[in-house]
Amino acid sequence: MSTTDLHAPVLSDAVGTDRWYLSSAPLGRALMHLCAPMAAAMIVGAVYNVINAGFIGSLHDTALLAAVTLGSPVLALVMAVGGVFGVGGSALVSRLLGASEHDRAQADQIRHVAAFALWGSVIAGIVLGAAGLLLLDPLVRLLGADAATAPATRAYVAVMLAFVPVLAAAFCLEQLVRSEGAARQVMVGLIGSTVVNVLLDVLLILVLGWGVAGAALAVGVANLALVGYFATWLTRHSEHVRLAPRWFTLSPTVLRPVFGVGIGELLQAGFLIVTALVLNNLAAAYGDGPLAAMGVAVRIAQVPEFLVMGITLGVLPLLAYTYGKGDRARLRSALRSAALVVGGIGVVFAATALAFREQLVTAFVADRSVLAIGVTILTAQLVAMVANGFTGLLTSLFQATGRALAATVTSVTHGVLFIPVVILGERWFGLSGIVWSLTVTECTVLLVGAAMWLASRGAIDRGLAEGSTARAEAA
Numbered sequence: 001m002s003t004t005d006l007h008a009p010v011l012s013d014a015v016g017t018d019r020w021y022l023s024s025a026p027l028g029r030a031l032m033h034l035c036a037p038m039a040a041a042m043i044v045g046a047v048y049n050v051i052n053a054g055f056i057g058s059l060h061d062t063a064l065l066a067a068v069t070l071g072s073p074v075l076a077l078v079m080a081v082g083g084v085f086g087v088g089g090s091a092l093v094s095r096l097l098g099a100s101e102h103d104r105a106q107a108d109q110i111r112h113v114a115a116f117a118l119w120g121s122v123i124a125g126i127v128l129g130a131a132g133l134l135l136l137d138p139l140v141r142l143l144g145a146d147a148a149t150a151p152a153t154r155a156y157v158a159v160m161l162a163f164v165p166v167l168a169a170a171f172c173l174e175q176l177v178r179s180e181g182a183a184r185q186v187m188v189g190l191i192g193s194t195v196v197n198v199l200l201d202v203l204l205i206l207v208l209g210w211g212v213a214g215a216a217l218a219v220g221v222a223n224l225a226l227v228g229y230f231a232t233w234l235t236r237h238s239e240h241v242r243l244a245p246r247w248f249t250l251s252p253t254v255l256r257p258v259f260g261v262g263i264g265e266l267l268q269a270g271f272l273i274v275t276a277l278v279l280n281n282l283a284a285a286y287g288d289g290p291l292a293a294m295g296v297a298v299r300i301a302q303v304p305e306f307l308v309m310g311i312t313l314g315v316l317p318l319l320a321y322t323y324g325k326g327d328r329a330r331l332r333s334a335l336r337s338a339a340l341v342v343g344g345i346g347v348v349f350a351a352t353a354l355a356f357r358e359q360l361v362t363a364f365v366a367d368r369s370v371l372a373i374g375v376t377i378l379t380a381q382l383v384a385m386v387a388n389g390f391t392g393l394l395t396s397l398f399q400a401t402g403r404a405l406a407a408t409v410t411s412v413t414h415g416v417l418f419i420p421v422v423i424l425g426e427r428w429f430g431l432s433g434i435v436w437s438l439t440v441t442e443c444t445v446l447l448v449g450a451a452m453w454l455a456s457r458g459a460i461d462r463g464l465a466e467g468s469t470a471r472a473e474a475a
Contacts, residue, residue, distance in 0.1 A: 039310025088262025098324025
């Protein structure tokens with residue numbers, strides 16, 4: 001094989017292909033291709049959360065809504081497992097794809113990264129899910145459930161724990177599909193999974209009357225279908241991703257970069273679990289009403305929040321690819337454009353939701369006491385959402401460029417700050433202190449993230465220079 005063959009591009013970058021959008025498409029088209037489908041899928045997911053709350057709320061049992069809120073740390077557990085392998089693996093895959101433009105050997109590593117990410121998430125999910133089921137009763141008490149909410153919380157959490165390996169695999173595979181710029185396929189999978197979820201909710205909650213256990217089962221089965229879709233698509237359409245166990249490896253060249261980025265996701269999710277436990281236990285002292293209001297308000301605020309997340313997650317493969325390729329100008333332009341979109345969307349949606357906040361909350365709860373606190377929580381959530389959008393974009397930049405320390409510090413700061421803020425807020429201001437603690441924390445984390453970005457600019461520039469030099473030598 002000639003030297004030219006060794007350094008030839010390994011994927012088609014013809015106009016309109018996923019590779020073209022990552023490599024050389026005009027930024028406007030690239031961002032639309034990568035972010036719009038992700039944003040649409042995230043919004044559909046957020047709308048589903050609202051509909052799901054409506055299904056459970058139709059049973060007219062506040063304890064059921066409270067149980068779903070108390071069980072939310074289990075979903076954070078799934079993010080912890082899937083995020084370590086999925087986010088770390090996908091960021092590395094995108095960088096390797098960019099580097100493969102001038103070094104074919106980089107593309108050969110992708111199959112090992114993908115197999116390690118998938119099977120690592122499944123194995124970790126099995127271990128954690130089994131441990132959670134063995135310690136179910138102590139876990140339910142730790143989540144903050146009281147005598148009224150414990151039975152429903154136990155039912156919800158038990159089903160979710162049984163599906164942790166499936167949920168972790170689905171999240172990991174989603175990241176791997178996104179790593180190749182196939183955002184449209186991710187959208188199709190997520191929206192299809194949401195439709196299945198809604199249909200199962202109707203059957204399991206409204207028809208069979210299985211309550212929160214039915215809601216959890218619907219989530220698990222829908223994600224099982226999602227695993228099948230993503231695995232099939234990658235097997236048929238990806239040139240380099242391989243999912244067979246025989247490609248699994250424990251090579252340091254795979255483990256180090258995957259865990260370097262993924263550890264930030266693990267720590268962030270771990271802190272989210274701890275902070276959710278603290279929040280639930282503090283809020284539980286004020287009765288089931290605030291817990292139910294918190295669950296409704298959070299789901300409403302997730303609609304604009306998930307739209308912003310669609311942008312910050314959608315742009316990550318583009319940032320990673322351009323970094324691996326050594327294209328400084330494209331990376332900076334992509335980051336600047338994404339920041340403008342995130343800011344615009346955050347402000348517009350937050351202002352709109354704030355203007356109609358009472359009408360939105362009233363659509364789900366009629367209790368005046370729950371309505372009042374729900375409006376306050378929604379306001380706090382929306383303000384925090386704007387700050388969180390910019391923090392998410394900075395985190396995507398750190399993950400895309402392999403800045404493990406910066407990504408970890410930004411992720412850990414949230415948990416480290418939130419616990420003392422919410423405890424002191426509750427002590428000084430009561431329930432209002434709990435409600436606004438997230439807003440104070442998110443704004444502070446944004447400042448920390450900006451500081452880490454300024455501190456990391458030199459290292460990012462050096463990495464871009466190395467990639468640019470390698471590309472020039474290959475040419």
